[in-house]
Amino acid sequence: MRKADVYFRDMKAGQLTEDENGYLFCYDAAFLTSESAEPISLTLPLTHLPYRSTAMFPFFDGLIPEGWLLDIATKNWKLNPNDRMGLLMTCCKDCIGAIGLIGLEEEMPHE
Numbered sequence: 001m002r003k004a005d006v007y008f009r010d011m012k013a014g015q016l017t018e019d020e021n022g023y024l025f026c027y028d029a030a031f032l033t034s035e036s037a038e039p040i041s042l043t044l045p046l047t048h049l050p051y052r053s054t055a056m057f058p059f060f061d062g063l064i065p066e067g068w069l070l071d072i073a074t075k076n077w078k079l080n081p082n083d084r085m086g087l088l089m090t091c092c093k094d095c096i097g098a099i100g101l102i103g104l105e106e107e108m109p110h111e
Contacts, residue, residue, distance in 0.1 A: 001017065001018065001019045001020075002017070002018045002085050002086075002089065002103065002104075003015055003016070003017045003018075003103070003104045004016045004085075004088065004089050004101040004102060004103045004104065005101065005102050005104065006025070006040065006099065006100075006101055007099065007100040007101070007102065008031070008038075008040050008098055008099060009036075009098045010100075011031060011034070011036070012028050012030070012031060013027060013028060013031045013040050014026050014027040014028050014031065014040070015028070016057075016060060016085075016088070016101065018085040021052075021054070022052065022053050022054035022055065023052070023053045023054075023055070023056055023057060023060075023085075024050050024051065024052050025044060025050065025051040025057060025060075026050045026051070027046060027047065027048065029048070032046060032048060040059070040098075040099060041059035043057070043058065043059050044057070044059060056084040056085070056088075060084075060088055060101075061084060063088060063092045063095050063099060063101075064084065064087045064088060064091060064092065065087075065091055070087075073087065073090065073091050074087075077090050088101055089101060089102075089103035
């Protein structure tokens with residue numbers, strides 16, 4: 001199972017999880033109650049209920065580089081172009097726009 005925190009305008013908006021059944025996205029409870037809460041995508045309206053999908057959510061899949069940039073990413077980081085979660089966690093830490101993803105295994109321990 002792989003997980004990544006999803007940030008929207010530098011605020012943790014939720015968490016994306018990949019497991020043997022597919023993908024799960026849940027908005028963070030603190031994000032939902034904040035005054036600045038807004039959906040990260042029109043296809044993922046604000047809700048306390050989790051979103052589930054057997055394939056990568058189109059919104060997140062659209063963040064992954066394409067074409068020559070995808071070729072560079074897969075060659076440099078030795079990634080499988082079909083590993084959508086791996087590509088998101090590697091290439092989408094600081095996307096153009098308001099979204100960023102940080103894989104949980106990449107978090108630094110607090111001292």
